[in-house]
Amino acid sequence: MKVLISGASVAGPVLAYWLDRYGFETTVVERTPALRHGLGGHAVDLFGHATDVVQAMGLWDEILAARTMIEKLTIERSGAKPVHVDLGRLYAGMSDRHVEILRGELTRILSAADSSEYLFGDSITSLNDDGDGVDVTFEHNAPRRFDLVIGADGMHSNVRRLAFGPEESVRRHLGGYLAVYSTPNLFGLGTNTLTHQSVNRLVAMYGVRQTGQARAAFLFRTENELAYDYRDKDQQKALLAKEFRDYGWRVPQLLEHLEAADDFYFDAIAQITLDTWQRGRIGLVGDAGYCPAPAVGGGTSLAIATAYILAGELAVNGPDGLRSYETKVRPMVDRSRAIGPKVMGSIIPGGPATLRLLPWAASVVPKLPTPIQRFIWSQNAVGKALGSEPLPTYAPSPGSPATPIQ
Structure with a gap:
């Protein structure tokens, strides 16, 4: 069976890896001219079922070696003493298998594990399911025919647009925006994170140990959704500069390096709310089908777990696996969708009371005994969404080095 996957970030390479193990003939098309790999992108968290999947792929040790190794967080606010958080203890309390890694590093590791055909610098222009x-049809390559097409191409999915309709009809804006880019390590961060919080805005910076640089992140709320082209980086940089030009703190030094940033990322904190992720022989996985919202929803871990399930269901049921996959992942997706609106209130303080309370809570939780921290995490919406039910087990093809999920 020939399968075309659009997107080579996270869900796409994971899906391609497992389909290859199950004997499918897999092609991945990616718009960018080369893999978005290396040290770019913001830091993402792997936990719950995502760690089970990457372990079964034999990638856990490599991912651990590439982790950010950020252990300390300092939270500053105007007129208040800094609050220090032991992230090492916090993460250990959450899970004995949690890792924070730059998204670009994760993409590089996942894609290198896969032997599928990759078409870089190209994009799908039309889909005809008979x-x-x-x-x-493609922008550059000759037309081809596939048994299945899967959109794994993110929140602004091209496959979803072609097969399911415009993004505006399925996007739920949660009222915030995220921007990330690289800067020189202006403040000697090492591998620590330094943040400044105010009502409706947050600025963070953390060291990147592999390069000696730093990454700056900006989150902010708006009453109305901003109008901009998601591919126009210059326009997005101007929006960010306007929002934070009077912020003070250390922001002016960070904004001095905004114009030159070649890894700039900007997007709405929004959800994709499709009711179905398959239409005939065309399906969606990860953010393309059910983005729980950047920065607040555990989307990277959700993409890894659901891509694994999609591959297994296609291996067992053929094209009908698109329907059984949807049934299997729906509880996980529904729980993940519920996370974003709740987390928005904690990650970007919405009022003075929250601004006072959250740093205190962040510093206290890591000091609790590990069993109590684990209980708190088990009751947390993110923990429930991505670890409350066991993953299905799909045996790989004979001779495959992959290990089934236990």
């Missing part, structure tokens, strides 16, 4: 297969 019931027996899908005829696909």
